Amino acid sequence: TTSMFRALSWTLRGLHCSSIPLSTRMFSERADKSRSLADKVAVITGSTKGIGFAIARHLAQNGAHVVICSRKQWNVDQAVTTLQKEGLSVTGTVCHVGKAEDRDRLVAKALEHHNGIDFLVCVAGVNPLVGSTLGASEQVWDKILGVNVKAPALLLSQLLPHMENRGGGSVVLVSSVAAYMPISKLGVYNTSKTALLGLCKSLAMELAPKGIRVNSIVPGLIKTDFIQMEKTLPYSLSDLNKVYGLQRLGEPEDCAGIVSFLCSSDASYITGENITVAGYSPKL
Numbered sequence: 001t002t003s004m005f006r007a008l009s010w011t012l013r014g015l016h017c018s019s020i021p022l023s024t025r026m027f028s029e030r031a032d033k034s035r036s037l038a039d040k041v042a043v044i045t046g047s048t049k050g051i052g053f054a055i056a057r058h059l060a061q062n063g064a065h066v067v068i069c070s071r072k073q074w075n076v077d078q079a080v081t082t083l084q085k086e087g088l089s090v091t092g093t094v095c096h097v098g099k100a101e102d103r104d105r106l107v108a109k110a111l112e113h114h115n116g117i118d119f120l121v122c123v124a125g126v127n128p129l130v131g132s133t134l135g136a137s138e139q140v141w142d143k144i145l146g147v148n149v150k151a152p153a154l155l156l157s158q159l160l161p162h163m164e165n166r167g168g169g170s171v172v173l174v175s176s177v178a179a180y181m182p183i184s185k186l187g188v189y190n191t192s193k194t195a196l197l198g199l200c201k202s203l204a205m206e207l208a209p210k211g212i213r214v215n216s217i218v219p220g221l222i223k224t225d226f227i228q229m230e231k232t233l234p235y236s237l238s239d240l241n242k243v244y245g246l247q248r249l250g251e252p253e254d255c256a257g258i259v260s261f262l263c264s265s266d267a268s269y270i271t272g273e274n275i276t277v278a279g280y281s282p283k284l
């Protein structure tokens, strides 16, 4: 509960609500110490739109230098320009996370002006298939697992020495409630998002001795371009939230404060966690 309260405080800080009454002196002192991510460097994949863009903006508002990327140069240019105009420290490059040479370019970009990397947030994800799991071609399996599951691990392996240089770091993976509760006709995607939860646990264990924490966020339905294909499904996923939840769909910004929190020193004893951001709780 305390960590969720801190997470909420981070979310509100991002919205510049600095006048929140803090209940205890101890909490207040700790929060002050960890206010800033200044001098930290964050790499965020799939960050020119939607959830990744909101996370990039929030981390940068908290003082981090943020390196954004996505597949399309135009999207990168637009996103960098928008955030720089807001006075934020942001650079970017084209990177399709499934391509080794693109990942190399991203790492080089992140190291251009800085001598290490502190945070990696893996947001890029794809779902090219609406259809049955067993009807999926090998090509579809390779694409979905390649981008959603393999790429975060491969990119992290490239960034690892640069995180170790900094004496530790924080990694955040982006799964989905589809990991817990399969969405019909998205079987391969569901499977990839469940695999990410396993990846989170394994990496958390392997990297703990190096002081690198690995957590994941598990979004529910968030209003972005990604969910356009929901309209092709024979039912409305937002009904779930209407029955169990906070009676609204999520906004990309709903996913941002929790990531800044997980990167911050307030979360320094939290690793291997999967945190749902769905307006309802799909698990015990």
Ligand SMILES: NC(=O)C1=CN([C@@H]2O[C@H](COP(=O)(O)OP(=O)(O)OC[C@H]3O[C@@H](n4cnc5c(N)ncnc54)[C@H](OP(=O)(O)O)[C@@H]3O)[C@@H](O)[C@H]2O)C=CC1
Pocket: 045, 046, 047, 048, 049, 050, 051, 052, 069, 070, 071, 072, 073, 075, 076, 095, 096, 097, 098, 123, 124, 125, 126, 147, 174, 175, 176, 177, 218, 219, 220, 221, 222, 223, 224, 225, 226, 227
């Ligand atoms: N929206 C939702 O309801 C939910 C989303 N998620 C997850 O959140 C993540 C982001 O989704 P969301 O923000 O909604 O999607 P958006 O479509 O709004 O944004 C996706 C971003 O990722 C980039 N991108 C796509 N493919 C790649 C790739 N191969 N390499 C690098 N960048 C890429 C896109 O830019 P470009 O086209 O230039 O590459 C864009 O910047 C995904 O992993 C998704 O599975 C999870 C649960 C719910």
Ligand SMILES: O=C1Nc2ccccc2C1=O
Pocket: 127, 175, 176, 177, 178, 183, 219, 220, 221, 222, 226, 227, 230, 237
């Ligand atoms: O792709 C997705 N579509 C969704 C709809 C509802 C909840 C999660 C998701 C996804 O991750």
